[in-house]
Amino acid sequence: MEFNHADLFEGLADAIGDRVAVVCGVPADDGTPGTYVRMTYTELDAHANRLAHHLESAGVAAGQHVGVQLYNGIEYIATVLAALKIRAVPINVNYRYVESELLYLYRDSDIVALVHDVEFADRVAATAQRAPALRHLISVGGVSVGGISVGGTSGGTAAVAYEEALAAQPATRGFPARSGDDLYIIYTGGTTGMPKGVMWRNEDLFMGFGGGNPYGEPRATPQEVIEHARNAGPMVMMAAPPLMHGAAQMATFIAWWMGSTIVYTRRFDAALVLHAIEHEKVLTLNITGDAMAIPLADELAAGEYDLSSLMVISSTGAILSGSVRARLQGLLPNTMILDNFGSSESGYTASGVEGSTPESGLRYRPNNDRLAVLDESLKPVEPGSGDIGQVAKRGHIAFGYYNDAGKTARTFPEVDGVRWLLTGDVATVEADGTIAIFGRGSQCINTGGEKVFPEEVEAVLKGHPEVFDVVVTGIADDRFGSRVAAVIQPYGEAPAAEELDRHCRGRLSGYKVPRTYAFVDQVKRSPAGKADYRWAREVAERSARG
Structure with missing residues (x-):
């Protein structure tokens, strides 16, 4: 076993197979809370095995890319696992993209297969044939969508229904050995342009997002991850963002490395999220800044929910403004609210200093010595000098952007034999080592x-x-x-x-x-x-x- 996400998950399935791995709330047609679909680690492992064997039978090979254009659900995370099991690379596709944006992403990522919700069938049908590498489609929900084909304007292959794909394959493993060097790509949506695929080694991704122990030192061996999960009391954690965002994918793996259950709702809806917290007794909730905090606060103020289980709300990917945070804290006085600093390229980097807000000044305390502020000459800014630089990280970071050597060279420079990630965040270093961030330099x-x-x-x-x-x-x-x-x-x-x-x-x-x-x-x-x-x-x- 290596620090490989598929290896680690299979180890957990063998060690704690009867625990619930994933729960997804699926609303009723009228938008009210409907059913909660759940799978144990053993069940999810078998489910992903079947899909992995189907991908193999369709000719998907190690190193090739599998697109995932789905709402949140068991099918999403099963597709990620299935790709990793055969050493293929899952590619997150933004389900809001229109045809021109989809075509860019299909082509840029070189996906050879795509798993998509039937709700997106029209957009997929209008785009797939113009993506040269894409040759296999799997549709989730409804029945097989015969109107979609790939492989050119003629002789294309119709999409296969997801359940049909699984039914024809064994639930056993039997996959080739994997490596910590296996590739994982997270497409990150830019604020000013088209997204880019952030490339990680599996081992660096594991270490960069907590190392199996977000509250302390990373686990020393893969076996240690499994043993700690086996001995941990089961917890229930929830990711509110869409799985097409790297933060929700990483929140899922972090929960699993702790032997916990991860909860989703099919799409973000404040009432459904709060109902899921109450229904599943969620302990920790991951959100993305004010865009989720504001509707959650509005719904809390208007409704009645038993959120006594909720101990922590963690915001990643976007910063909570002070006024929104204060309002949410007033509605949930017994819940700890955290701001975490990181990105798809850097992983988890630091936590906000108490009282830090965009209004009063964002201040973060690095959790290790691999974070620095570098000046224009790529030299460390002297603490307390007041000099301005750019936040940078070394160590377990991504190693580049797929299909973009120029951006890779600019973002990941090597200085005195050390490869750095330049995050784009403009900052200074205070005398006590705290990093004070002013904002994104590009904006x-x-x-x-x-x-x-x-x-x-x-x-x-x-x-x-x-x-x-x-x-x-x-x-x-x-x-x-x-x-x-x-x-x-x-x-x-x-x-x-x-x-x-x-x-x-x-x-x-x-x-x-x-x-x-x-x-x-x-x-x-x-x-x-x-x-x-x-x-x-x-x-x-x-x-x-x-």
Whole structure:
């Protein structure tokens, strides 16, 4: 056994097979809580074995890529496991993508097979034949979708129904030996462009996301992971984001390495998430920033739920603004709320210092000496100097971007024989070693020579009682080069610009206050809660033109 995700899961299936590995809430047709589908470690292992053998029978070989275009469910994580079992590579496909975006991802990732929900059949049918490598489709739900074919405009193969694919295969293993060097790819959605596939070695991915022990030192051997899981009391953990986001995939594996049960809902809905926490007695909940925290807080305030089991809420992938965090904490006074710093490229990196918020300044305490702030010469910033640099990490990190050597070279430079990941986060190091983060350098707005980080302005605006969500961006300005603009989704009627201006000026320097406000019915975000800054800039520019 190696530090390989398929090896480790099979070890758990052998050691704690009768424990429940996964639960997924599937709503009824009217949107109310419906049924909860569950599988033990043994059952999920057998399920994934059948799918893995089917992929082998379809010609999927080690190192080839298998797309997963599914809502949350047992089929999603079973497909990930099935690919890993045969040393293939699972590729997460954003289920919100339209045809042009899907075609880009299908081609960029070189997927040879695709497992998709029947809800997406029309988009798949319109796109699959133009992806040269894609030759096999499996449809989940309903019946076999004969109208979809791959392999060119003629002679294509119809999609196989998921249940049919499983029924024809054995539940036993019998797979080739695997390695800690096996590839794992997470496609991460950019805020300004098309996504890129982040490439990891399995062992680095395991270590980068907790090493089987998120509360201490990584496990020393794979066998130690299995023994600790065997001896641990069963816990129930929940991932609220979609599995097409790397955070939910990693939350799943972290739960399993602890011998726990992971809970999903098919899609994010605050009421269904809270019902699942109550129904399954969830201990820890993983969310993605304000985009999930706000509707959860609204639903908590409006409904009645027994959340006495919930001890921890952890936000990853997006930072909680102080006002939203305070509101959620007030509704759940006995629950610990954590902000964790990390990314698809870096893994888990650090936890927020108590009292740290975007409004007051984001501050993180590194959990090891592999995190640093490097200046423009890629030298460490001296603690307490006030010098500005970029957050960087070494050690167990991703090693590059699939099909993008240029971006790989820029993001993963080697300095004195050490390979670093440059995260893009602009920061300084305080005298006690705490890292103070200002924001993403790529989104920084230069207005008249002054630098404005959108995250700080967004956090202040979210503190206004009539602002539900907001994205701040820079647009062209004849005098200052760029001006600060805010795209706002109000709770109801849009507040007056003068009112928002007064709110901001009491909390921000004058040059940080938005000079343009645009109001929308809904702020555009990815399923993982990430802001779409390119969209926001287009909306703000239209508003400025009148």
